[in-house]
Amino acid sequence: MNPVRNLVYLLAYDGTDFNGWQTQPGYRTVQETLETATATMTGGTRVRLNASGRTDAGVHAVGQVANFLTTAPYPCDAFLRAVNTRLPADVVVHRVWEAALPFDANKDAKRKLYRYVIRNAPTADPFLRKYSHHVKKKLDAAAMHRAAQHLRGRHDFHSFETEWPNRLSSVRTITHIAVNRFGDYLWLDVEADGFLYNMVRAIAGTLIEVGRGQLTESQVGEILRAEDRSKAGDTAPAEGLFLIRVTYE
Amino acid sequence: MNPVRNLVYLLAYDGTDFNGWQTQPGYRTVQETLETATATMTGGTRVRLNASGRTDAGVHAVGQVANFLTTAPYPCDAFLRAVNTRLPADVVVHRVWEAALPFDANKDAKRKLYRYVIRNAPTADPFLRKYSHHVKKKLDAAAMHRAAQHLRGRHDFHSFETEWPNRLSSVRTITHIAVNRFGDYLWLDVEADGFLYNMVRAIAGTLIEVGRGQLTESQVGEILRAEDRSKAGDTAPAEGLFLIRVTYE
Numbered sequence A, B: 001m002n003p004v005r006n007l008v009y010l011l012a013y014d015g016t017d018f019n020g021w022q023t024q025p026g027y028r029t030v031q032e033t034l035e036t037a038t039a040t041m042t043g044g045t046r047v048r049l050n051a052s053g054r055t056d057a058g059v060h061a062v063g064q065v066a067n068f069l070t071t072a073p074y075p076c077d078a079f080l081r082a083v084n085t086r087l088p089a090d091v092v093v094h095r096v097w098e099a100a101l102p103f104d105a106n107k108d109a110k111r112k113l114y115r116y117v118i119r120n121a122p123t124a125d126p127f128l129r130k131y132s133h134h135v136k137k138k139l140d141a142a143a144m145h146r147a148a149q150h151l152r153g154r155h156d157f158h159s160f161e162t163e164w165p166n167r168l169s170s171v172r173t174i175t176h177i178a179v180n181r182f183g184d185y186l187w188l189d190v191e192a193d194g195f196l197y198n199m200v201r202a203i204a205g206t207l208i209e210v211g212r213g214q215l216t217e218s219q220v221g222e223i224l225r226a227e228d229r230s231k232a233g234d235t236a237p238a239e240g241l242f243l244i245r246v247t248y249e
Helices: A030-039 A076-085 A141-151 A199-211 A217-226 B030-039 B076-085 B141-151 B199-212 B217-226
Strands: A005-013 A060-070 A091-099 A109-120 A133-135 A153-156 A171-182 A185-192 A241-248 B005-013 B060-070 B091-099 B109-120 B133-135 B153-156 B171-182 B185-192 B241-248
Touching (some): A109 A171, A109 A199, A141 A217, A171 A199, B005 B030, B141 B199
Antiparallel strands (some): B005 B091
């Protein structure tokens, strides 16, 4: 018997045609797709991929991280080439490396950075229609950025969480939040030590209301303190959301 | 009867699911799709769209221009909104304006700029898999740029033309040609007064051979002077090619 190794994937996926990360019988998921491709290199032995966090149906990832235990003896670069030949075109493993056995891609993640992409122009963009949320009316990005700063720091984010209560605590720490305009596109970047269900999409929906002039900047702080989901804006659609980066110590 | 107007569309399309610009019975084409959507605003009267040039199956456009004659009386911005509600998500009209009656989007085009996008990294990119050509081996972009300069100016481009002879003359003038690297992507930009069938894709395929070290820079000049398609590189795949801009006087 070969020794057990802890292998790590850095991977990207176009979430459009996936029902999210987590395996669910009868659905096409990223986890199931990757585990099936990986099993062909481990003599058919099923591995269990442990991601930094689940992403929902339709959400994309540029830099997801997942680890798994295996006794397969192949070098990491052979794993990289082989797994990619066995994957469909909407998932790619960019790197494979070996970690110490205790490494856990989920529990050891210190911070995650999500980006929400808004197309803000009168007409749609046929190339980014699956990778951005289209808002026709001109948004005030500077006001959205200022309003977003109310959410920085350690807070109870009940107001920006779907299907609460779904965790023991809704307290999280946002270490960085910014809204920037690049021509016809707005990027909302949110980096935190953890995220609640639909948290970035609820923040995006709320900040879009600020950008439209339907909410004031200080109302965003009031919504946060209300700890009431009904006070915040809509959950913005999944296609604009990307998991960009996971940071470990 | 309303007076005849000459309306112009600035439009973009994701070429993936189209069999090119030009109407062909039994195929989904950009021209047919746009003419059908436009006819709903002209009382069902068919219009004929005249583009700056045809694009082939799978080729994308960011800034295609097409004009048509109509007696429909609506303002241009009403046309813009209405046509977009009638178009599928992979074609968008970005602007509509009225031109003088003699304006011809095809004959009056002075220059067209095409961009060929190459992903140059060991792994694919799931987001740009339909919008770039993937080359795993590291390409020498600087050598490709220098080699490309042999093609600048007025030349007979027989060597970079598929299904020759398909025109009265294969003489064209390339006013600008450049290869630039942006991280894992290379952009080959070619601006000319006109293009032969598959010309940019044949140039891209040839320059990729230079980038791999299979052809020297000066051999590109020899291939041009040979006026022989068999001397040049392969026709690179359609998915990397974009019509970026059409210039009129």
